[in-house]
Amino acid sequence: MLEIILCSLVTILPDYLYRRYVQGKRLGREITLFSVWYELRFGIITCFMLAVALITMIFYFHPSTTSATLYYRTVPIVPEATGRVAEVHRDFSAPVKKGEVIFKLDSSKQEAALETARRKIAEIDAALLAAQADILKSEGQLQEAKGAYQQASDELETKRELQRRSPGMVPQRDIEKLEVLLAGRQGSVDAATASKQSATIRVTALLPAEKASAQATLAEAQVDLDKTTIRAGFDGRVEQFGLRVGDVVNPMIRSAGILIPEGAGRRALAAGFGQIEGQVMKVGMVAEATCISKPWTIIPMVITSVQDYIAAGQFRGGEQLVDTQQSVRPGTILVLMEPIYQGGLEGVTPGSSCIANAYTSNHDRIASKETGAFKGFALHVVDAVGIVHAMLLRIQALLLPIKTLVLSGH
Known part of the structure; x- marks a missing residue:
């Protein structure tokens, strides 16, 4: 309507003035309701064509949309494991800080x-002390075996020396017994050495490995225990948090509630x-915007x-072909707009519906030396008609409460 009024000022009005003061035709006499179309046909047709061109130019170079919203991301409060709620630390709606317990x-x-893992570590520590005592025991047994071996060896060497000096003085049978005894004592030394090595390996390698494994199990148990305490990962606010003690939460099918990050929906308008x-x-x-x-x-x-x-235009690959007729409504171009001044979105509720206008600016092209006079004038006209859309936006902002509260029937 505003465009038609503006166009009529330069088309229908001059045509009427010509008919009135040049041709002498007056309203209600020569120009009546039945003859107005014939008398002012040139102005009416020109007004219609100019209005269509003006509206097209305004809406193309200075686009407007009512599909503008302050979108924000919500994060579901989901534990990593299924369990029954034992404590709830937040109300139905409450702010939370990062690291605070929610439930x-x-x-x-x-x-x-966790207690089993701790007991296992204590058991291994006790086994380590016992293994250290086994090392001391093995060392004593080794010394004892070495002493017996040395005694048998010295006795065998003595009798061999006597046999060498006085053949027949020492029975050959005694020497053979001592050789067998010496071999047995050598076996005892080897067994004691092996026992000491086994005890040493148990202290230095086996038990430390078992303790490290038990400590890893303890850490795993501690992690599982920590997972039962659900904390806020960032500053925000829980909304519609109706969780109660005794409820069962499942990470796959049932979340505990919704956590909204602090400042969500207050940065940009989509x-x-x-x-x-x-x-x-x-x-x-x-651009400009007004919100409900x-x-x-x-x-x-x-x-x-x-x-x-x-x-x-997006599709998800599957077992059926895509039919373009399934896209009932044509999609839109998503644009993010941020306020020019700090705090411009203060007071606007996140998720609010808005009306937005964008304005084309050709200032750089007009100032360029390569732009001719006619083209520069046309670009001036394009930029100037943006004021019409700005006026329409302000009229919409003025009538928005009336339209919402009165004309919508609420």
Whole structure:
């Protein structure tokens, strides 16, 4: 309507003034309800064509959308293991800081496993002390075996020397017995040496390995116990947290609640513009927005990101072919807009629906020496008509509470 009024000022109004003051035709006399079309046909047709061109130019170079929302990410509160709730540390809606406990699961099984691992380490420590005593015992047995071996060896050498000096003085049978005895004593020395080595290996290698394994089991049990205490991974707020003691939570099918990060939905506004405006939307464009949760306020913004893909064209590979008729509605170009001034989104509730306008700026092209006079004038016109869309946005912001509260029937 505003575009038609503006166009009529330069088309229908001059045509009427010509008919009135040049041709002498007056309203209600020569120009009536039945003859107005014939008398002002040139102005009406020109107004219609100019209005269509103006509306097309405004909506193309200064696009607008009502599909703008302050999206925010929610994080489900999910434990790593299934369990029954033993303690709840937060209310239905409450702020949380990073590391604070939200709730605890029943940990009797994990505590028993942790205590078993501790007892295993204590058992290995006791076995280590016993093995050290075995080393001392083996050393004593080795010394005893070496002494017996030395005694048998000395006795055999003495009798051999007597046999050499006086043949027949020492019976050959005694010498053979001593040789057999010496071989037996050597076996005792070897057995004592092996026993000492076994005890030493048990102290230096086997038991330390068993202790390290038991300590790893203890650490694993401690981790399982820590998993029963669910803490906040970041600063945020729990909402609609209806968990109660005795509830069973499952990481696969049942979460405990929702955690909303601090500052979520307060950084950027996501807006979807029509596909025909894909060549116009650029990073750095100035934009404006008004939101339902903060009426009568225009928020200056700037486009910081333009998504290169349209969500409606995505598909997930499967056993069926994709039919393009399944896309009932054409997708939009996702654009992220951030407020120009710090705190521009303060007071706007995350998730609020908004209306957004983006404005094309050709200042650099107009200032360029390569731009001709006619083209520069056309670019001036393109930039100037953006004020029409800005006026429409302010009218929408003014009427938004009335439309929502009165005309919608709520």
